[in-house]
Amino acid sequence: MFGSRNDLTNPTRSDWGERLLNTVASKxxxxxFTQSESVxxxxxxxPSSKLLQGSIDGFKMSGRGLVIRNDFRAxxxxxxxxAVAIDFSSVLSGKLTLKQPTQAVAQVIxxxxxxxxxxxxxxxxxxxVNLSLPALSDISxxxxxxxxxxxxxxxxxxRVRIWAKADLSxxxxxxxxLSATIAIERRRRLAFYDPKFEPDTVPEFQRHISETLSVVLAQVLDCMVDLDRFDLDGITMWLNRLETQGQQLIFSGYAQIERIPAS
Structure with a gap:
């Protein structure tokens, strides 16, 4: 995705320190992540000699099939x-330690x-589950x-289309x-705008109550997807834009990296 792997194996283009850092950073x-297909x-x-002083121009990282907390797959x-300042002595012991925070341009699919x-x-x-309903005469x-x-x-x-079942007490x-438009709010939250009830798959005798509950579900989802719940220790991400492409949802933004988490 980011270029040839020859840089990692050709000694004329990359010294041992650079190869070591690639290996330690990848691991x-x-x-x-709980699982990963490739990182x-x-x-x-x-010049590569800067590495010995802990100064590098930057990292490029590419990962596929990454799973966070067992159930959230990217x-x-x-x-x-x-540019990144690192403690090169930590690399020699198999760790990656930043001397100061850095920023990164990021994309998640x-x-x-x-x-x-x-x-x-x-x-x-x-x-x-077990959500309190507002005072609705329809569901008295x-x-x-x-x-x-x-x-x-x-x-x-x-836009997205959502199907679900509402289990009343x-x-x-x-x-x-229902259908809705998804958008980024305050660069940290995924919001569901303009929800519309889609009656075509709902039996006619339940359409009125289904429309009411569709609004409730849209409100629940609108408050659910917040990056505050998914930040890794020492890494904070902000979103700039999102786009639906076929069966993929693509986010782009940037990350503030204070430190590389140990696990």
Whole structure:
């Protein structure tokens, strides 16, 4: 993704220190994730002799199939840092320690399948059960609702279609269907704007209550996806833009890296 791997194996282009740093950085970043299909780090350092003083021009990292906290999968993650000051002695002991914070341009690609798998995670499900309903005359016989079997489909122009089932405390099971526009809010949160009830998959006798519950589900989702819950220790990310492309949701932004987490 970022260039040839020859830099890592050709001694005329990369000295032992650069190769060692590539290896240590790749392993360090890989250990931040529950699973990873591949993680590659490329060091930019010209001349390479600067590395011995702990000064490098930057890192380029490319990762595929990265899983966070067992259930949150990113198809691809890439970033490129600004100039970095490191403690080279820590590299010799198999660690990566920054002497000062740095910033990185970042891109994250999620798949539709990965997003739907995340809805099954305990961290997500516990925020969707036994929710108090507002005072709605339409649902006067139920005080609580749980949303389950959520399925999301990515649509063009940053829109999504969402299906779910609402389990009311009075025993009624109501199908939910809505569409919404997703956007970034305050560079830290994913917001669901302009929710619209989609009645085509809902039985006619339940459409009125389903429309009411669709609004409730949209409000719940609007408060759920916040990067504060997913920051790694020492790394904070901000989002600049998002885009739906086929079955992928692509985020771009930047990260402030205070330190490289140990695990």
């Amino acid at each position: 360090t970043i890989r250990y931040l 590659e780090v490329f060091v930019q350092c010209h 198809e691809e993650v890439s970033f490129q840092t600004d 999620l798949s539709e399948a990965g997003i739907n798998h995340a809805f099954k995670a305990e961290l997500v499900k516990k925020r969707l 016989t139920s005080e609580l609702v749980s949303f389950e079997a959520i399925q999301l489909k990515l649509l063009p122009n940053n 009075n025993g009624e099971l109501v199908p939910i269907s």
